[in-house]
Amino acid sequence: MNRAVMGALLSHWRARPAQLAMLVVGLALATALWSGVQAINAEARASYARAAEMLGADELDRLVPADGGRVAQEVFARLDAAGWRVSPVLEGRIAVAGEEMRLLGVDAVSAPDRAGFDALPSGGAAMMLAMAPPEILFAAPDTLDRLGPRATGPEGAELRAAEGLAPGVVVADLRYAQRLIGARGLVSYLVLHPDQPETRAPLDEVASALRLRRASGSADLARLTESFHLNLTAFGLLSFVVGLFIVRSAVGLAFEQRRGVFRTLRALGVPLARLLWLLLAELALLALVAGLAGVGLGYVMAALLLPDVAATLSGLYGAEVSGTLALRPSWGLSGLAIALAGTLIAAAQGLWRVGRMPVLAAAQPRAWGLASARELVIQAGAALALALAALGLARWGESSVSGLALLAAILLSAALALPVVLSGLLAGAARLARGAVAEWFWADTRQQLPGLSLALMALLLALAANIGVGTMVQSFRATFTGWLDQRLAAELYVTARDAEEARALRGWLDGREDVRAVLPIRWVEAELAGAPGRIYGVADHATYRENWPLLRAQEGAWDRVAAGEAVLINEQLFRRDGLGVGDRLALPAGEDLPVAGIYSDYGNPQGQAMMGLEAFDGRFPGAPRLQHALRVAPGRSDALSSALQDSFGLPPEAITDQAEAKATSLRIFEQTFAVTGALNALTLGVAGVALLAALATLSEMRLAQLAPVWALGLTRARLARLEVARTVMLAALTFVAALPVGLILAWALLAIVNVAAFGWRLPMQVFPADWARLGTLALAVAAAAAAGPARRLARIAPAGLLRVFASER
Amino acid sequence: MLLDIRDVTKSYDSAEGRIEVLRGVSLQLAAGRSLALTGESGSGKSTLLHLVAGLDAPDAGEISVAGRAVTGLGDAGRAALRRDAIGLVFQQFNLVPSLTVAANLAFQARLAGRYEPERVAEIAARLGLDGLKDRYPEQLSGGQQQRVAIGRALAAAPALILADEPTGNLDEATGDSVLDRMLDLVADQGAGLLMVTHSPRLAGRLDARAHLAAGRIA
Structure with missing residues (x-):
């Protein structure tokens, strides 16, 4: 029975490959954006963990100079004599093959086992370093790949690969490191072995200039960068939600179109529970196929975006993140899981309806998704509740999480309110319309609204996010440029x-x-x-x-x-x-x-x-x-x-002029928002696909609505033009609605989220020319999405329209 | 002659090959007269009606309505002909779902530029639609929807009414009532009526009858 029923269910997709394609593309895009962001976050977190593991920073305490500088190496000998088990480390920055690196100078003989040396090549890393000639720099294989096979260290030093080292870090023998950065006889801190003798002398007596710093784990970098990753996750989630609108639209339509099939299957003896399980299996199959494609796309997207993210994290937080993406099963699986969960969320309403559908229910699709006045009232109520929640969060929320909850509340509230507002506007326009065609146009547009509202909501989210983030970045750019002029007043900066x-x-x-x-x-x-x-x-x-x-x-x-x-x-x-x-x-x-x-x-x-x-x-x-x-x-x-x-x-990098310093600062700034900008553009693309999907799937149902009007004397070409005009007009209204939402979003980003994430607040400025560009783009996307179905309508053979009327031939 | 059909042929491609639906059909209808077109399923009745309305084009032959050659018109010309000279009544009603009953009744008259509110009100009253004007099609019964469709066709005062099984979806009593009102109104307006029907009983109530069999007038 299962096979026969499944065959009947899947035949729907065979007959409608375009609808299937829209569903798979929507879900794959949604999964790609989400899993891509997760891949970037996972890569960054893995790099933080590797950095923390280096020299045991995550689990070994340190003795650090109280004055923040470096300490003479002879303190190591004093501590050793006093019974302390310590190992000296020197930190600094050097240029390797033109790239700035973090240098760790270590004493291999005294280094504790857990100080990260087990990451170096086998055979005992300590021995290796001790036995090797001093002019060797160890680096992670991906760092070496980036530098190129012919790269050498300063003074022609050999570069050797060592698994497990953090990206952007080179490890060298302590004496060689001291020579490289001109810190002879100095160390930055001393790493404490975990097992210290009870009999050792008190620290104050041996080295009063040092103080104990407890192991911090990877908390420092993770905490510093938490807001950045949270922002990234939020944009990934926004893109995912926009993608889910496509899935919801395609699945909802497929369920409505198969009401007759469901009724027949039930009438032929298929139990309701069996039908629901098989529908779930069908959805799971589609989700897995689309999810796999999405994870693959997400990997490509993450690989393209990772260098920008790595540069941002390095410039902004000093956190070195590998620019090369490793394939991690965890985010692949989480991508598949979110594809499955998203599909189930998108299909929940459809499944619920099938579960409640009487066996003798009408086989004809209802006016699909037709929102009754009552549903619109409920939607308006939910929008209002979310708007009030947003007000509360704006007033009392202070953390990054509450800032992002505020953004979510604003966006969802606006999205839910959109169909209510549009419905009101269209009703008003219909009252003012003069002429039969105009009256029909407005009334028909209002009738199309429920079918298009999910796509329009997706478009609103994408446009508002674009306006919000664009306003924030542009405000930031304007303020930042002026601020740099003030702050970088000196003409030259020199480092000895x-x-x-x-x-x-x-x-x-x-x-x-x-x-x-x-x-x-x-x-x-x-x-x-x-x-x-x-x-x-x-x-x-x-x-x-x-x-x-x-x-x-x-x-x-x-x-x-x-x-x-x-x-x-x-x-x-x-x-x-x-x-x-x-x-x-x-x-x-x-x-x-x-x-x-x-x-x-x-x-x-x-x-x-x-x-x-x-x-x-x-x-x-x-x-x-x-x-x-x-x-x-x-x-x-x-x-x-x-x-x-x-x-x-002096080497050229030791002297920086004002213009160069400004350019460097601006570059870090640009990189900070490069990723969010890219995600924004992708989200707008997904919204365009959502609109295309909705129009393509609705166009099949449109024939029955348009054929009578054609029969009454409107040409196919004119109907096609009106179809394009309708979509463009709805997109224009959505854009107008997105403007205030985007500006509120920009305010929330500038006044709340950025303050929590970065600690700075900027005056908001508006950029109408950017809005005009975005508005034009939105209208072009809408016109392009409507063009396909409209072209088909204009060229449809009369026989196609006549099928609507013909009960016989 | 209000309607003049001469040697019209029409064929379609199907899974079984090419099907000749009409094989040289000729038919005339004078103004103010009514003609029932009967025949078995698949005999080509609806196809002939669609060709007359300019909804489809014949392979060969000539059709003219109110002196205008339908076969010589392009897409826009045929759309204009339907607006100006023809009133269509379908078996499936085919009302515009987004418009109220009142707006549906007035729709074609306004498209044709012949909208007279008093006339539409009178038709609505005679069709018993007065209390339903603010409702939408989905809120009406089948009989009510068909009365609206007839009112829409007549409100534009067309020269020719084309009705395709107008009572086919209605029970006998409702069908008779709807047909009575349609025939009264058509007679009062002096329009011509070409009605496709399966029913010999209904066909007998019209002025004349033509039977289609195997693509020809029998």
Whole structure:
């Protein structure tokens, strides 16, 4: 029986291959966008985990210099003699084959077993490093692939592959690493073995400049990047929901068209439960086929987007993520699972109707999906409830999750309200219409609305998301560009290779008449408000007083900062952690200072504080003193840059001019939103497919509605033109409805989601030219979607229309 | 002559090969007269009606309605002919589902530019549709829908009414009642009526009768 019934059910799809194609394409696209985003997230998280495993950061405690700088290597010998089981590590950044890498210098002999060396080639990594000549750099195979087979390290060092290393990281012998970054005799921290002797001397007695930092697991990077991944997931989910509208549309139509088949099967003795199970099996089969295609497409999409995501995570968070996608079964399976779940959600209403359909129900399809007035009222009520929920979330929600819930509530509320609004507008237009054709046009359009509303809702979601994200990005771009002009006031930025060179550099610069000021840039990594951040020391100079972009400040803020009596904090600490002017900021070593002002700080999600240079040097004497900002006489920057290179042999990357710094910052900014932009464009494409799917499937039912009007004297060509006009008009109305929704979305993104995700808030600006472009695109998509069915209608043979009337021939 | 059909042939391709549905049919109908077209299923009655309405084109032969050669017209010309000169009544009613009864009644008259509210109101009253004007087709019974379809065809005051089994979907009593009203109205308007029917009883109520068998007038 099952085979016969299944055959009867599947015959529907054989007879309607276009409808089947729409269903599979819709589900495959939805799954692709979702699983693609999941693949990117999984790759990034795997990279974080590998980074955390490196040298046991996830499970081994460390001794770190209290002043944030580096510590003399001889402390290692002191600790060893005092009974501590430790291993020194030096961290820095070097260029390998033109690409900047994170360098880890390790002492292979003293390194603990779980310090990540088991990731190095077999035979005992410690032995390998100890036995090998020092000029070897180990890197992950995908990092080496990226660098190319002929790449070598600095000074011609050999590059060797080691599985399990994080991307963008190279590991070297400690002494070689010290030489490479000019930190002879220095280490960054000491890794503690898990089993420490009870008899060891107290830390304060042996190395009072060090403090214990507990293993953090992979929490730091994961927490920093959580909002970014949440944003990505939200856009993936939005695309998936838009794709589900297509599936819902195709499945709903297939169920309605098969009412007669269901009735016949029931009448022939197929039990209702059996019918429902077989329908479920049919849906599962379709979901699996489409899901597999979707996972494949998602892999391709993720592979294309991953380099941008990796660049964003690196530029914004300093998180190194592999630019190469690994095939992970987990996201493939989750893609299939979501395809199945999505299909079931999309088909739930249809299955429920079949379950309740009496055996003697009318075999003819009802006016499919025809929303009764009561259904519209329920829909309007749900839209209102969601709008109220959105208001509540906007008022009281503060986290990233509540921000995204707010976006979901706004979008869903608007989508549910759309058919209600359109129905009202069309009823009004019908009342105002003059002439039989116009009256019929409006009334007929209103009748088509239920069949098209799912596609129009999908279009609304895609357009609103485009307007919202577009407004946010453009507002950001405008503000960010102006902010960079203020913030990057110095003409040149110079970094010395070591402390000795830095001293010589300062002496050389002091004597030059083309240099107006040398402003040291010093900073240490520190915990601020319970999260990783940075503290900067700044000189008391007009460059800061006149240009630094302060959002709010006390009277005489710069004087108090210069005197070491107060600090300035960035907007991230102000918005995310609730620190305001007058509050006290806790600093390392247990002291605190009042906040004198707040500055805007875009392109960086971390908390930052600024204090006077003297106060900074007193607290953090070990902070590197290598970077300098130079104020240069007008038109003399290039000459000074050349002179610096000639006199000190500085590599080009050690000198950055203002334009270059701005370009780098803008590039990081552009990459930050490149992925969301791509997902947005794909979502709009999916909405276009949804519209095409709805029109293609409805066109079959349209003949019965259009044939009488044709018989009464309207030509097929005119009917076809009216069909296109109807779709374009509905798309235009949807676009007009999407405008305010998109602007509300932009506000929510700028004022709530971004504040939670990145800690900054920007003034919203509007860009009508972008709207015009998007509106034109939406109308073109609608016209293209309507063109196919309309062309078929215009060219249909009279016999096709006559079938509607003919009971005999 | 209101309707003049001369040597019309029509064939279709089907799974069994080419089927000749009409094989040289000739027929005339004068203004104010009614003609019943009878025949077995598949004899070509509806096909002939569709050719007259310009809904389809014959393979050969000539058809003219109110002096206008249907066979020489293009798509737009035939659409204009249906608007101006012909009223169609279908077995399946084929009302416009999105329009109310009132709007359906007025629809063709307005398309033809001959809309007279008083006339439509009078037709509605005579067809017993006064209390149903604000309803939609799906809210009507079969008999009510067919009365609306007849009213729609007559409201435009066409010269020729073409009715394809207008009572085929109705029970006998309802069918008789609907036909009575249609014949009254057609007679009052002085229009010609060509009605396809299976029923010899209904055919007997019209002025003349033509029987189609094997694609020819018997």
